[in-house]
Structure formats: structure tokens, C-alpha cells
Amino acid sequence: xxxxxxxxxxxxxxxxxxxxxxxxxxxxxxxxxxxxxxxxxxxxxxxxxxxxxxxxxxxxxxxxxxxxxxxxxxxxxxxxxxxxxxxxxxxxxxxxxxxxxxxxxxxxxxxxxxxxxxxxxxxxxxxxxxxxxxxxxxxxxxxxxxxxxxxxxxxxxxxxxxxxxxxxxxxxxxxxxxxxxxxxxxxxxxxxxxxxxxxxxxxxxxxxxxxxxxxxxxxxxxxxxxxxxxxxxxxxxxxxxxxxxxxxxxxxxxxxxxxxxxxxxxxxxxxxxxxxxxxxxxxxxxxxxxxxxxxxxxxxxxxxxxxxxxxxxxxxxxxxxxxxxxxxxxxxxxxxxxxxxxxxxxxxxxxxxxxxxxxxxxxxxxxxxxxxxxxxxxxxxxxxxxxxxxxxxxxxxxxxxxxxxxxxxxxxxxxxxxxxxxxxxxxxxxxxxxxxxxxxxxxxxxxxxxxxxxxxxxxxxxxxxxxxxxxxxxxxxxxxxxxxxxxxxxxxxxxxxxx
Numbered sequence: 322x323x324x325x326x327x328x329x330x331x332x333x334x335x336x337x338x339x340x341x342x343x344x345x346x347x348x349x350x351x352x353x354x355x356x357x358x359x360x361x362x363x364x365x366x367x368x369x370x371x372x373x374x375x376x377x378x379x380x381x382x383x384x385x386x387x388x389x390x391x392x393x394x395x396x397x398x399x400x401x402x403x404x405x406x407x408x409x410x411x412x413x414x415x416x417x418x419x420x421x422x423x424x425x426x427x428x429x430x431x432x433x434x435x436x437x438x439x440x441x442x443x444x445x446x447x448x449x450x451x452x453x454x455x456x457x458x459x460x461x462x463x464x465x466x467x468x469x470x471x472x473x474x475x476x477x478x479x480x481x482x483x484x485x486x487x488x489x490x491x492x493x494x495x496x497x498x499x500x501x502x503x504x505x506x507x508x509x510x511x512x513x514x515x516x517x518x519x520x521x522x523x524x525x526x527x528x529x530x531x532x533x534x535x536x537x538x539x540x541x542x543x544x545x546x547x548x549x550x551x552x553x554x555x556x557x558x559x560x561x562x563x564x565x566x567x568x569x570x571x572x573x574x575x576x577x578x579x580x581x582x583x584x585x586x587x588x589x590x591x592x593x594x595x596x597x598x599x600x601x602x603x604x605x606x607x608x609x610x611x612x613x614x615x616x617x618x619x620x621x622x623x624x625x626x627x628x629x630x631x632x633x634x635x636x637x638x639x640x641x642x643x644x645x646x647x648x649x650x651x652x653x654x655x656x657x658x659x660x661x662x663x664x665x666x667x668x669x670x671x672x673x674x675x676x677x678x679x680x681x682x683x684x685x686x687x688x689x690x691x692x693x694x695x696x697x698x699x700x701x702x703x704x705x706x707x708x709x710x711x712x713x714x715x716x717x718x719x720x721x722x723x724x725x726x727x728x729x730x731x732x733x734x735x736x737x738x739x740x741x742x743x744x745x746x747x748x749x750x751x752x753x754x755x756x757x758x759x760x761x762x763x764x765x766x767x768x769x770x771x772x773x774x775x776x777x778x779x780x781x782x783x784x785x786x787x788x789x790x791x792x793x794x795x796x797x798x799x800x801x802x803x804x805x806x807x808x809x810x811x812x813x814x815x816x817x818x819x820x
Contacts, residue, residue, distance in 0.1 A: 392571075392599035402582035403591040411444040416512025419591060426513060429598025431522040433579035435590040436542055437489060437496050439505045439525060445497040451487055454495050458483035463624030471624065474498060477613040478542060480529045488585055498527065502543025503608030510545040510605065522547035522601040525609070526576040528585075532621070539580035541572035544609040547600055549573075570612060571600060623762055630808060632758045635766025636712040638799030643673075643718045647763035648798065654759035655722075658751035661744040664728035667752045668790050672719040677784070681721075682714055684783040685795075688776035712768045716797030721773060721780070722756065723790040724749045749793050756796065766801035769794055 403422050409415070419432065426432075440446065447454050461473040472483040476498065484498035499505045506523040513521055525543030530536070541549060549572035553564045579592035616622055623631050652669050660666050672678050686707060693703045713719060726745050732738045753769060760767045773780040773792035780792045 392597050396596055398596040400578055400582055401593045402589040409438040409441040413442045415442050416509055420516035426517045426519045428520045429601050431594040433524045433592045436499055436525050436527045438590045439499045440496050446494050448494050451495050454485045455483050506543040506545035507605045524572055524576055539576040541576045541609045544572045545605045546602055548606055549609055549611050631761040633805035634768045635801045635805055636768055637802040638715050639802050641800045643798055651756050651759035655752040655756035658755050660748040662728050666725050666745050668723040670721040670784050678719055681783045684779050685772045688779045713770055713797045717799040720796040722753050722793045724793050725789050765798055768797045
């Protein structure tokens with residue numbers, strides 16, 4: 322960091338709002354106290370009017386500016402960069418450095434600090450190879466494209482390179498995220514209270530990209546003394562409509578605002594946000610951990626790197642019914658599999674009524690028992706063997722994939738005729754794999770059981786299948802009763818032959 326002189330902060334009562342985008346607080350600058358300034362003006366001394374240009378300063382909605390729903394109390398917000406901090410190294414006392422740099426720290430201020438200088442102070446700088454560091458910090462790879470890896474860290478954060486950063490650090494080193502960003506925020510808050518006697522909020526930030534949006538912004542990864550979320554559900558909007566889903570991520574909003582005066586190239590790692598004292602709490606609060614969406618609520622949980630691995634055999638299901646819509650979407654995915662001769666050789670029988678399911682499984686069990694008895698199995702051996710089909714009875718719904726080979730070419734010799742049939746069977750396998758993966762993406766568990774292959778005529782009769790539909794196993798579908806175990810890793814080298 323540079324050794325610029327310590328900035329003199331502008332008292333909040335000198336203006337309604339100011340955002341110092343240069344990263345250094347100029348003591349000669351002040352916000353225009355006249356409400357109603359043009360917010361589009363390029364004059365940096367003009368103020369941003371929170372009432373959007375009403376020259377009377379009145380809220381056009383008629384709301385009381387002191388209403389508790391407005392954390393500013395109608396006074397506006399200031400964002401001031403803190404300059405003059407030295408290059409941070411392991412062991413530095415950030416509380417002392419910031420307290421010295423901001424002698425005017427007040428109750429209700431929010432200290433926004435980039436995670437990188439916390440990591441440096443805590444010794445989270447590594448000389449490991451960057452890729453090795455990313456692997457070490459990753460608990461789940463969400464997506465990969467070229468050299469870019471999107472990964473989940475043990476904190477629950479999902480971001481590029483698992484938060485490993487090679488910028489603003491000595492060549493040959495990388496900076497890791499703090500071990501406990503919420504803990505770091507609490508420690509810094511305590512230190513500032515001790516040194517300045519001020520009750521402040523602290524937000525630790527890191528830069529992240531956003532799905533479906535170009536560019537990056539700062540996000541809160543550690544919080545203390547601030548409620549990171551403001552739940553507005555149940556409140557009425559200005560037209561009297563009840564808000565149903567609005568939960569504002571205020572810690573992220575403040576982090577992004579503070580980045581206007583911070584930044585990787587300006588050497589301003591800390592900003593002070595004033596005017597939001599209504600958000601600062603006596604208690605440290607739940608921290609930024611409250612901003613992590615639980616996995617069960619994550620509609621986009623599976624990244625591109627995880628889709629195939631998410632398909633695991635599930636043998637125990639809850640009694641919850643299976644909605645038809647995700648099943649239809651999974652069948653649609655199955656229909657995208659490759660097939661011979663531009664044909665569509667797949668059909669799917671959905672067995673959802675209890676009577677139809679019981680009839681099918683009873684007929685399959687009888688056929689299986691007849692075969693085993695004919696093979697000389699004892700009743701005890703038969704009982705043990707047929708238990709393998711029990712997962713289908715526990716599944717609320719069964720899908721029977723069927724193969725239709727009317728598009729197959731006819732050959733006069735057995736060799737080519739067998740190869741033609743094999744092509745269609747391979748296509749059936751591709752469709753079933755698509756089906757199973759798509760069910761997993763929908764949050765449904767499944768198990769593929771081959772039983773109908775061994776009793777195709779009997780299964781066809783039980784289901785009343787059209788002529789030419791050949792049952793190719795059965796897929797039990799339902800909501801998993803418990804998470805299936807992770808698949809043991811398999812080294813592809815053991816299964817490769819390279820020529």
C-alpha cells in the first residue's frame with residue numbers, strides 16, 4: 322500500500338450523500354447541502370438526492386423519512402476510502418492500523434475491508450502452485466471452462482478459483498481467503514471498539530462474478546455487528562401490495578457500494594460507510610454465513626462438472642408423491658440421446674398407479690421365481706435373490722424404458738443382423754443414462770433394475786404395451802430417503818488402452 326497521508330473524513334451533516342470514487346477523502350470536498358441536486362451532474366461536489374429530485378426534499382411516496390424501514394433516517398449515505406495504510410504483512414494489527422487511519426470513527430459507521438489484507442495479516446499467503454492451492458481450498462468443483470474453475474470452498478462460498486488470488490501479492494505467491502471471515506470480522510470489530518470506543522459494523526469483502534451477468538462486484542464474506550439480511554416479507558409496498566419474497570442482502574449491497582472507492586488498482590483496501598447506523602447492531606449477529614443459501618433451496622445446485630456424478634443409485638425412497646412435470650422433463654432429456662438412422666427408438670411406460678405397479682411387480686416376481694426354481698435354487702435361495710427387486714416396490718413411481726426397432730435395417734446374415742440390433746440396444750442405454758441424470762438434476766432419486774429384460778413378454782402383457790415395445794429394464798423413481806453415498810473415485814487410467 323502507499324504511504325499517503327491520513328484522510329480527513331467529511332462530517333455527514335455537511336451533505337446528504339457522497340461517494341468518493343478516487344479512493345482518497347478530499348477534505349475540501351463536501352456534499353451539496355441543497356436537496357434536489359441533479360443526480361446526473363458530473364460535478365463531484367453535487368449530492369445524490371435520495372428523494373430523486375423533488376426540490377422540496379419530500380418523499381414522493383409520502384413515507385416518513387424517519388421511518389424505521391429507512392436505515393439512513395432520511396439523511397443519506399457516505400462512502401469514504403481510507404488511504405495511508407501500509408503494505409500488510411503477517412502479524413500486523415489491522416485494528417490498530419485502521420483506528421489510527423480513521424481517528425473520527427463513530428458509532429454506527431460500517432468498516433468495509435477487503436479480505437486480502439485480512440488474509441495477509443493472518444498469514445494466509447502461500448507459495449504453493451496456484452492450481453495446487455485451488456485444489457486445496459476446493460470442496461466442490463461447480464464448473465470448469467478452459468483455465469477457469471468455479472469452486473465451492475469450505476466456507477460455502479462459490480466463486481472463481483476457490484477465492485485463490487495472485488493479484489496484489491508478491492510474485493510466486495497467492496493469497497487464500499481468511500480461515501474464518503466471520504471470526505475475522507468479529508475480532509476487528511472488537512479491536513476498533515477497544516481503540517476508538519465506537520460501536521461499528523464490519524464487513525469483509527471479496528470480489529465475485531455473478532451467473533448470467535458480466536463483470537465482478539464485491540460481496541460480503543464476513544460480517545459482524547450488522548444484520549446481513551433485511552427480511553421485508555409481509556410488509557406492504559407503496560401501493561399496499563404485500564411483499565412475499567423480498568429479502569434484501571444489505572451486507573452485499575454495502576460491500577458493492579464500498580468497492581466504488583476501493584479496488585484492486587487504487588491501493589485502498591478499506592472504506593468507511595456512514596449514514597447506515599440503523600443497520601448496526603449491538604450483537605455481532607449471524608455473520609455472512611446467513612447469506613449462504615442452503616443446498617436444499619438452491620435451484621442451480623448442480624454445476625456442469627457435477628451433473629454426471631450426481632446420478633447415484635437410490636434404493637430407499639420417501640412416501641412423497643412424484644410430480645409428473647419433472648418426469649416429463651427427464652423423458653424429454655432421454656429423447657435427446659443418439660440413435661441409429663435418425664430414428665427415435667425409445668418409448669417410456671410410466672407406471673404411477675399403485676394397482677398397475679403392484680400387478681407389474683407381482684408378474685415380474687412370478688417370472689423370476691419360475692426361472693430360479695427351474696435353475697434348481699432352493700426356496701431360501703430364491704427368497705434371498707428376489708429381494709434385489711425390493712427397491713422397485715419402495716419407489717412411488719416406475720418408468721419402464723422400451724425399445725422399438727422398426728427402423729432397424731434387415732440383413733441376410735447373422736453377423737450384421739446382430740450388429741444392427743446392438744446399435745439400437747446401445748442407443749437405449751444412452752437414453753436411459755440421460756433419463757437417470759435428468760432425474761437427478763430434478764432432485765429425484767432413481768434405480769435401474771434389469772428385471773423386465775428377463776421377462777419381456779410377461780411385463781408387456783402386464784402393462785398392455787403396444788406391439789413392438791420391448792421392455793428394457795425398469796427405473797424406480799422417488800424422493801431419496803437419505804443422501805446416497807459418494808461414488809468412490811475411479812482412476813480412468815485403469816480402464817484405458819491408448820494406441
